[in-house]
Amino acid sequence: MIDQDAKLEELQRLRTRTLSDIARLRDELHAEIEPASATDDDSADVAADIYERSKIISLIQSMEAKLHAVDHAISVAAKGRYGICEVCGVEIPAERLEIMPETTLCVNCASKLEQGIRRHQILASTPQTVDFYEDFEEEADDADDDI
Numbered sequence: 776m777i778d779q780d781a782k783l784e785e786l787q788r789l790r791t792r793t794l795s796d797i798a799r800l801r802d803e804l805h806a807e808i809e810p811a812s813a814t815d816d817d818s819a820d821v822a823a824d825i826y827e828r829s830k831i832i833s834l835i836q837s838m839e840a841k842l843h844a845v846d847h848a849i850s851v852a853a854k855g856r857y858g859i860c861e862v863c864g865v866e867i868p869a870e871r872l873e874i875m876p877e878t879t880l881c882v883n884c885a886s887k888l889e890q891g892i893r894r895h896q897i898l899a900s901t902p903q904t905v906d907f908y909e910d911f912e913e914e915a916d917d918a919d920d921d922i
């Protein structure tokens with residue numbers, strides 16, 4: 776049986792880490808943009824910069840998706856349902872939770888979902904999304920919003 780409180784704490788720590796990762800990436804993105812706009816008549820450099828930036832942007836997007844998933848897992852753990860697949864109700868193997876602590880689906884249901892077979896809209900926007908973005912704005916206040 777999973778210790779829901781311990782998992783909740785673990786997820787909170789993961790959330791904090793993910794937020795600081797996003798903040799760091801935003802700083803990197805900012806640093807990437809600054810020198811390019813100052814001296815960029817070399818088109819190869821510009822292309823490299825654009826490539827570098829789009830890489831950082833897609834990293835930020837995947838971290839934001841992860842943050843959303845972590846928030847969802849937190850709400851599941853708060854209800855005492857962490858580690859149980861939200862779709863089929865089987866226990867999610869410990870190894871899977873180890874690798875993806877933010878998951879709330881067993882591997883079968885997750886791959887079905889990825890294939891677009893959505894019988895349950897569990898990953899759709901949930902009310903706490905709004906709170907999450909408000910929190911995030913506060914915590915990321917010192918980072919400039921360039922994207």
Ligand SMILES: [Zn+2]
Binds near residue numbers: 862863883884885
């Ligand atoms: Zn399942």
